[in-house]
Amino acid sequence: MTSKKQLKKELIIQSALELFASKGFYSTTIPDIASSVKISVGSMYNYFTSKDVLAKEIIKYISLYLGNKLQNINEEKISTEEKTKKIVEVYFKTASLKPEMIDYFLRIYLSNREVFKNGCEGMICVNEFVTEIMIYFEEGVRCGDLRDQDFFSAFGLFMGYLGGMVFLKGEEILPKALDTYIDDISYNIYKALSK
Amino acid sequence: MKMIKLLWLSGITCNANTHSFLNYPFIEQFLNDFEFIYHPVLDSSYTLQEIVSNEIECDVLLIEGSISPEFQRADVSIEDIIRKYAPKVQKIVTVGTCATFGGIFSQSDYKDVTGLHFDKEQKNQKFENLFDKTISISGCPIHPEILVNTLYAIKGDIALRLDNFLRPKEFYAYTVHNGCVRNEYFEYKVDAHQFGELEGCMFYDHGCQAPFTHASCNKILWNEVNSKTRVGLPCFGCTEPTFPKANLFTTKKNMGVPENLPLGVGKRVYLTLAGITKAFKIPRLEKKLLDD
Numbered sequence: 001m002t003s004k005k006q007l008k009k010e011l012i013i014q015s016a017l018e019l020f021a022s023k024g025f026y027s028t029t030i031p032d033i034a035s036s037v038k039i040s041v042g043s044m045y046n047y048f049t050s051k052d053v054l055a056k057e058i059i060k061y062i063s064l065y066l067g068n069k070l071q072n073i074n075e076e077k078i079s080t081e082e083k084t085k086k087i088v089e090v091y092f093k094t095a096s097l098k099p100e101m102i103d104y105f106l107r108i109y110l111s112n113r114e115v116f117k118n119g120c121e122g123m124i125c126v127n128e129f130v131t132e133i134m135i136y137f138e139e140g141v142r143c144g145d146l147r148d149q150d151f152f153s154a155f156g157l158f159m160g161y162l163g164g165m166v167f168l169k170g171e172e173i174l175p176k177a178l179d180t181y182i183d184d185i186s187y188n189i190y191k192a193l194s195k
Numbered sequence: 196m197k198m199i200k201l202l203w204l205s206g207i208t209c210n211a212n213t214h215s216f217l218n219y220p221f222i223e224q225f226l227n228d229f230e231f232i233y234h235p236v237l238d239s240s241y242t243l244q245e246i247v248s249n250e251i252e253c254d255v256l257l258i259e260g261s262i263s264p265e266f267q268r269a270d271v272s273i274e275d276i277i278r279k280y281a282p283k284v285q286k287i288v289t290v291g292t293c294a295t296f297g298g299i300f301s302q303s304d305y306k307d308v309t310g311l312h313f314d315k316e317q318k319n320q321k322f323e324n325l326f327d328k329t330i331s332i333s334g335c336p337i338h339p340e341i342l343v344n345t346l347y348a349i350k351g352d353i354a355l356r357l358d359n360f361l362r363p364k365e366f367y368a369y370t371v372h373n374g375c376v377r378n379e380y381f382e383y384k385v386d387a388h389q390f391g392e393l394e395g396c397m398f399y400d401h402g403c404q405a406p407f408t409h410a411s412c413n414k415i416l417w418n419e420v421n422s423k424t425r426v427g428l429p430c431f432g433c434t435e436p437t438f439p440k441a442n443l444f445t446t447k448k449n450m451g452v453p454e455n456l457p458l459g460v461g462k463r464v465y466l467t468l469a470g471i472t473k474a475f476k477i478p479r480l481e482k483k484l485l486d487d
Contacts, residue, residue: 071463122474131466134452138462141449151451 009047010061011037017058021103025055025112052115059109059116059125062101066094067128074135080145080194083136085186088162092178095166102166133158140193147195158189199350202246202253202280203234203290206273207300207308208260210235212291215336219343220419229346247271247279255349256284261293263305277311277322286349287311287329290342295331295360296436313360316436331361333410335433340415341366360436362409370458371405371422371430374413381406384472385480390444391427393484399453402444404432406457 015036019028030051034044048054073086095102109116109126116125123130137154140146146154165181168174174181203213213236219225231239232253233246241251247269258277266273281287289311292298296310312319312326330349332342345363348355355363372378380386380396388395397403405413408430412422423430431443447454456465 123470124474127467127470130470131463134450134466135462137450138452139449142454146450148449154450 005047008037008039012039012044012047012054013058013061016054017061017104018100020055020058020108021100025051025108025115053119055108055112055115056119056125058104059120062105063126063129065101066090067132069094070129070132070136074132074139080136080140080143081186081190083140084190084193085182087133087136087158088182088186088189089179091162092166092182095169096178099170102163103170106163106167106170130155137193144195146193154193157192161185161189199229199346200252200254201229201231201234201257201346202251202255202284203231203257203259204273204276204280205235205268206258206260206262206294207266207303207305208291208293210259211336212259212294212334212342215334216290216339216342218418219339221343225343225346228350243269247276250279250283253280253283254285255346256280256287257290258287258294258311259290261297261300261303261305261308262311263303263308265306274321277325281322281325281328285328287325288342288345288349289329289331289333289361291337292333292335292433292435292438295333295362296438298335299439313436326361329361330355330357330363333360333362333367333434335431335438338366338410338412338415338417341411358409362434366411366415367409367434369409369411369414371408371410371412371424372457373411375405375422375424376413377424380480382472383475383477383480384469385477387481388427393427394480394482397424397427397429398446400446401429402431402442402446403429404435404440404455405430407455408432408435410434 012033016028016033019032019036023032030044031041033054034041048057069090070087073083073090076083076086078086091102119125133155134151137146137151141148162185165174165178165185169178205213213234217236226237231237232251233239233241233243235243245251256277262273262277264272264274268276289295293300294310296313296315297308298310301308301315309319311322312329312331330345332345334341344366345355348363355365358364358367372381375381377396380394381398384396384399386395386397386399386401388397388401390401398406403424405424412430413424416422429444432438432440452462452466456462
């Protein structure tokens with residue numbers, strides 16, 4: 001794919017992501033997306049053959065974005081406690097600066113499983129992100145900082161907590177800005193997972 | 196071709212390598228081509244007493260068992276016997292993991308128990324001058340064909356390429372995973388294995404070390420018919436300097452991720468692939484092969 005076409009594709013992904021996250025998956029149409037990036041409906045299909053395909057590409061795009069951020073943290077020579085805080089920071093920063101990404105994950109990906117069941121089995125479409133979380137856990141246990149346990153009991157505690165906070169923020173229930181919670185939440189998560 | 200003279204010297208050993216060697220299917224042919232000037236079990240030309248008191252002509256020194264400065268044979272220090280014969284022989288072969296890396300007898304009460312050249316992964320200085328004439332045949336026990344084929348290579352003046360632990364690459368460049376009949380289960384992450392059954396891979400939960408153990412067990416079968424993993428038992432990693440580890444029947448995992456990954460496979464690569472295969476259920480691999 002030429003770089004021009006690649007750029008256009010990313011533009012469509014970003015616009016569709018914002019539309020899906022704000023209006024919902026079913027209320028957003030291909031013509032809506034086409035008009036937001038100023039291309040014809042016909043040429044939209046040169047990039048994505050259906051709305052479902054686009055939806056799957058978006059979740060992969062988010063996973064890759066967050067996965068890359070987490071990989072940078074995992075590769076730093078810092079303690080597991082510091083990594084924990086940095087992961088929380090990245091997640092909340094993304095939720096603040098690119099709220100559509102986390103909204104998409106929570107409101108589209110997790111809530112419309114029928115769209116993702118073919119092609120996004122298991123955690124395939126969020127593989128990059130989950131892989132980095134696994135590496136963070138594995139290295140934490142290996143160096144003796146974290147307590148060994150089932151992956152999902154730890155994963156649920158970490159991501160459920162962060163997702164819940166972002167959800168509360170989205171519902172305008174949180175009284176303060178997300179980043180004011182970073183210290184306490186990082187402390188709670190590390191305390192819960194450490195030995 | 197000239198008859199090759201062998202001296203089989205036992206250090207601290209359970210004699211398992213001797214027993215394994217006796218299972219070589221063509222031992223009669225072997226004994227026509229090689230002569231044991233001394234072997235602890237087979238009829239030999241000399242007694243151990245004669246070996247330690249004289250200097251008998253010899254081509255290959257085979258050492259079975261770990262070595263300690265305190266350990267003696269026929270009232271002579273094993274290290275002195277080695278020092279006496281090593282300079283005369285053409286090659287030295289450490290037979291088994293104990294003679295090569297120290298093995299299980301590293302945990303015995305003798306002082307400074309090691310292999311001839313290695314204390315686990317660490318290289319010893321003591322017999323460094325013999326390093327260039329040594330070949331390591333690790334294993335607990337050794338595979339008889341690998342020992343015999345190595346001896347025939349020495350007899351035929353065939354230069355063997357060796358790895359960093361002096362093991363012939365011909366036999367040790369592979370992993371035990373290579374040729375395992377359970378590879379299909381490994382590929383799709385199907386463990387669910389009961390020991391002794393035909394189905395399932397044992398890497399994920401049952402301690403199998405085949406993907407990171409150098410040996411040919413699934414290429415050159417034991418007794419010409421089988422291997423541990425084929426029969427439904429995990430590989431114990433017996434050819435490696437780290438042998439023996441503890442908890443051989445369970446896979447050590449950190450938060451669900453195996454601590455030891457297939458040789459040369461990075462963690463990120465492994466987890467990415469595993470994440471994909473784990474997402475799918477393949478009914479054929481979940482079922483019994485023969486009895487539905």
